[in-house]
Structures are given as C-alpha cells and as structure tokens.
Amino acid sequence: MPWLDWLSLFVRWFHVVAGVAWIGASFYFIWLDNNLRTPPKWKQDKGIKGDLWAIHGGGFYEVAKYAYGPEQMPQTLHWFKWEAYTTWLSGFALLIIVYYFGASAYLIDPSVNPISPSMAISLGLGVIFGGLTLYEIACRSKLANYPIAFGVCLIALVCIASYLSTQWFSGRGAYIHVGALIGTIMAGNVFFNIMPNQRKMVAAVANKQDIDPKWGASAKLRSVHNNYFTLPLLFIMISNHYPMTYQHPHSWLVLIAIMAAAAWIRHFFNLKHVGKTKPSILVTGAIAMLAITFWVSMPQNTVNDIQPNEETAGVSVKDSHSVGSKESMPITDAQVANVIETHCVSCHSRTPTDDIFSVAPVGVVLDSWEDIERFAPQIVRRASVTKDMPFLNKTGMTEDERQLLADWFAARQN
Structure with missing residues (x-):
C-alpha cells in the first residue's frame, strides 16, 4: 500500500521535528535552571531568585527567575507543552501505522510468539498504558518521597517491560514498545503533573495567594525522570537500524544495559550544569558502552570471521x-x-x-x-x-x- 508508506514518511518526519523541539526545549531549560546565579540586591528586592546573561544570534539576553512570581501577570505568558503533546501524538500515530497496521510483518515474530495481530496489539497497548498506570500510582504514593527507592522501582518497571516485550514481540517490536512506554511516561508527566501544577502556580500568583511547595517539588521529580529518560529513548528511536542489538538472544538485557549507560552519561552533563565536573562518569560510561559492544559481538561472528x-x-x-x-x-x-x-x-x-x-x-x-x-x-x-x-x-x-x-x-x- 504505497499510500501507507507516504503517510508513514510524513508522520515520521513530523515526529522527528516535534521530538527535536521537545528535547531541545527540555535540555535548554535544564541548562537554564542549573546556570542561574544569585542576582544583585536590586533584583532580589524585586523578587528575582536567579538570573543569567547570554549572547546568541548577535544579541544579548537577560533571563530572570522569580522566587514567587511577577508583581503582575504578563499579558503574554509562554507555555511549553505542545512540543511534548505533538511528539507523543505523532509517535503513537506512527506506532499504529507501522507496527499495528503491519503487525504481521513488524510486530509478530512466529519464532518468538506465534500470536494473532489483535492479541499482539492488545499486549502492546497493555505494556504502554499498564506501565503508565503503575508509574502514576507510584508517583502519587508515599514512595515518591524516597527518591532512591523510587528510582529502583522505576528501573525494575522498565526491566520487566523490556523482558516481557521480548517474550511477546519481534525484536524491533519489543524495543519500540519499551520506547513507547518511556515516551508515554514522559508526555504523561507533562500532561498529568507539570502542566496542572503550573496552572495552579499561575492562578495563585494572579490571585496573590501562597504557592504550595508541593507543586514545584512534584513537577521537579517528574522533570528529573524525563531528563534521565531522554538519551535511552533516543537510542530506542534509532535501534531498528541496528539488528545486532534487538536480534541478540538476550536482547532485553542489551536494551537495559545501553539505556543504563546512556542515563549514566546524561548524569555527567546534569552535574556539569551545576558546576560539578566528573570526567570519571564519562570514562566509566564509555567503558560500559565498549563492554556492551564486546559482549554483544563476541558470541556472533563478523563477516570476515x-x-x-x-x-x-x-x-x-x-x-x-x-x-x-x-x-x-x-x-x-x-x-x-x-x-x-x-x-x-x-x-x-x-x-x-x-x-x-x-x-x-x-x-x-x-x-x-x-x-x-x-x-x-x-x-x-x-x-x-x-x-x-x-x-x-x-x-x-x-x-x-x-x-x-x-x-x-x-x-x-x-
């Protein structure tokens, strides 16, 4: 069906553009927040918590972050939400076009699990939205007050989803569903938590009311999760070009190992933004990637071998x-x-x-x-x-x- 190929092309193109906008904005605001410095006293007297100066495109920019909010709400307030929403919507549309319309070709591998397309699609949706539900329950529970314990549980959730997906779907289908789960969690963080809390903050400032610290703390937790998910998700987006990963006998472990190394490398940049430079993280991350390369390659011959x-x-x-x-x-x-x-x-x-x-x-x-x-x-x-x-x-x-x-x-x- 040539029309389906053209539809896939345009939706994929849009998905990449939207993803670049979302990840770019995310990276920028993380950098921005981590590079704010204590402003002069006259700015502090106006309620400014931190500021920075930058130069780009031939001009100077002054950025300020308020501890509470401006004295009067500006007429135009820019919100950053549609980058996330359009990325998820286009990604989910692409999942349907490629993996659900073409389930027998892309999602089902008879040597792994000879199931019907309808069953494969049901399992796929279960991985995505079942995982999102468990994540939301955890975020809204007391577990969210214990970051380390929460992180361990989140890693366990991704590991279980990865293992089950490789037992149910083709290698490519398994990886893309883990990626869809992560992308859904990230977009869900924006939709279910970050945006509602920002609306509460805007309403409180507009009405001269107190801001509940829980709003910011909750949104911060979700933003941190999104930050560490970014590089693993980008790997999954390109993984279908590299069958040595998803065709490996232990493909779910390969996926977990690469995602862990990617998140660890992301940690280096997060620390660097707050003035802490630890080259050991990059070195150990590179060693981990090299070890994964040898592990995946050693059991299999190369063409010349x-x-x-x-x-x-x-x-x-x-x-x-x-x-x-x-x-x-x-x-x-x-x-x-x-x-x-x-x-x-x-x-x-x-x-x-x-x-x-x-x-x-x-x-x-x-x-x-x-x-x-x-x-x-x-x-x-x-x-x-x-x-x-x-x-x-x-x-x-x-x-x-x-x-x-x-x-x-x-x-x-x-």
Missing part, C-alpha cells in the same frame, strides 16, 4: 560442479542465486511482489547476479550473521541455506 564448512573449504564459488554428495560439495552460482531468488527477491527487487514492501527496503535490489555480488557483504551479514533477514524469516530460510551463503562468501575471500 565466517569460515566455510570442512566439506566446502577451498572450493571456488565459480566451480560449476553440481552438489551430489558429501565427497563433492562445491557451491555454485546457481545455488546461491536460487537461495536469493527464493527468500530475498520478493522484497529486494526493482518490482517487489511482497504483500508488505512495495519498494525494495533501503534500496537493496537483488534481481541479477551482478546485484548479488555487489551486495554480497550485506547479504551474508544480515542472513548469516545477525540472521534478521529475511524479515522475520517470513520466507522460511533454513539454517543450511544461511550456512551455504556464509560458506560461499568465505570462499570468495580465499
């Missing part, structure tokens, strides 16, 4: 002998072409016949032998190393066929 079977070692792929027995098992061009034709060309063609893909994914076309040779490294990496192709193995490529491609490519390197 693929070795042919003893039966095919040293056999030229140009050898035209037929495969008749174990004593003589040369790999012919015809064998490789037959595997590609059977399992790949329905999608990777200039004129795809697949029921989902009307255009060759990422522009890889395998209609001719020249195409196959040109894309040989990618073919073997995706079919024999990460094994995420054919997509969800919808054409039923066997392990023997994957090994045949690996042997063929290894022989080419000799």
Whole structure:
C-alpha cells in the first residue's frame, strides 16, 4: 500500500521535528535552571531568585527567575507543552501505522510468539498504558518521597517491560514498545503533573495567594525522570537500524544495559550544569558502552570471521560442479542465486511482489547476479550473521541455506 508508506514518511518526519523541539526545549531549560546565579540586591528586592546573561544570534539576553512570581501577570505568558503533546501524538500515530497496521510483518515474530495481530496489539497497548498506570500510582504514593527507592522501582518497571516485550514481540517490536512506554511516561508527566501544577502556580500568583511547595517539588521529580529518560529513548528511536542489538538472544538485557549507560552519561552533563565536573562518569560510561559492544559481538561472528564448512573449504564459488554428495560439495552460482531468488527477491527487487514492501527496503535490489555480488557483504551479514533477514524469516530460510551463503562468501575471500 504505497499510500501507507507516504503517510508513514510524513508522520515520521513530523515526529522527528516535534521530538527535536521537545528535547531541545527540555535540555535548554535544564541548562537554564542549573546556570542561574544569585542576582544583585536590586533584583532580589524585586523578587528575582536567579538570573543569567547570554549572547546568541548577535544579541544579548537577560533571563530572570522569580522566587514567587511577577508583581503582575504578563499579558503574554509562554507555555511549553505542545512540543511534548505533538511528539507523543505523532509517535503513537506512527506506532499504529507501522507496527499495528503491519503487525504481521513488524510486530509478530512466529519464532518468538506465534500470536494473532489483535492479541499482539492488545499486549502492546497493555505494556504502554499498564506501565503508565503503575508509574502514576507510584508517583502519587508515599514512595515518591524516597527518591532512591523510587528510582529502583522505576528501573525494575522498565526491566520487566523490556523482558516481557521480548517474550511477546519481534525484536524491533519489543524495543519500540519499551520506547513507547518511556515516551508515554514522559508526555504523561507533562500532561498529568507539570502542566496542572503550573496552572495552579499561575492562578495563585494572579490571585496573590501562597504557592504550595508541593507543586514545584512534584513537577521537579517528574522533570528529573524525563531528563534521565531522554538519551535511552533516543537510542530506542534509532535501534531498528541496528539488528545486532534487538536480534541478540538476550536482547532485553542489551536494551537495559545501553539505556543504563546512556542515563549514566546524561548524569555527567546534569552535574556539569551545576558546576560539578566528573570526567570519571564519562570514562566509566564509555567503558560500559565498549563492554556492551564486546559482549554483544563476541558470541556472533563478523563477516570476515565466517569460515566455510570442512566439506566446502577451498572450493571456488565459480566451480560449476553440481552438489551430489558429501565427497563433492562445491557451491555454485546457481545455488546461491536460487537461495536469493527464493527468500530475498520478493522484497529486494526493482518490482517487489511482497504483500508488505512495495519498494525494495533501503534500496537493496537483488534481481541479477551482478546485484548479488555487489551486495554480497550485506547479504551474508544480515542472513548469516545477525540472521534478521529475511524479515522475520517470513520466507522460511533454513539454517543450511544461511550456512551455504556464509560458506560461499568465505570462499570468495580465499
């Protein structure tokens, strides 16, 4: 359905733009709040708690933060909410377009959990809104008064959601639903807490009433959560391009490890904004990412490490002998072409016949032998190393066929 592809393109584009606006505003205000300094006395007498000066775009800017509020509410007061709302709305629309309309292709992996599309969608919505409900209950309970205990419970919630998602959905579907849960919590923080408390503060200032300290403390807690969620969420948004993460046998642990390292690295910048520079955080974060890389990569071969079977070692792929027995098992061009034709060309063609893909994914076309040779490294990496192709193995490529491609490519390197 080409129209669905175009709809996906425009919604994805809008989602990225909205996300940039939301995260940019979030990062800016965190930086702003952490860089405010004690103002001169004449400003303090006017109720200003902190101020800063900045230069950008050829002009000077003076920013002030009031301890209570201005003496008179300004005619125009800028609110920052639609960046969050439009990011979530476009993201949820994209989830429906890609993963729910295309559940059989993107969300369900029969080798993981052979369920119906309706069941998969129900489970997906359960992960997102069930997780949000548990989070909201925790935030409104006494647990919110104990930040460390709350943090442990929040990490446990994300871990459980990650594990269950990888048991129910395809690798890509699992990661994107964890990301949808985090994004929903972040937008929910704005909608359910930050904005209502800000409205209360504005009303109190306008009516010359006292501001309840709980409003600010509660909103601050939610903002901190959103701050540490940002980098993990950005990783999930790009993870579908890197199958070595979501195709790993312990993909949920890979996801948790990367998100933890990302949040730890974010902690460095949060401290730096308040004048505390701890390079050890960046160093340990980099070491953690390197350790994850080795852990994920070590159990799997790289393309250059693929070795042919003893039966095919040293056999030229140009050898035209037929495969008749174990004593003589040369790999012919015809064998490789037959595997590609059977399992790949329905999608990777200039004129795809697949029921989902009307255009060759990422522009890889395998209609001719020249195409196959040109894309040989990618073919073997995706079919024999990460094994995420054919997509969800919808054409039923066997392990023997994957090994045949690996042997063929290894022989080419000799």
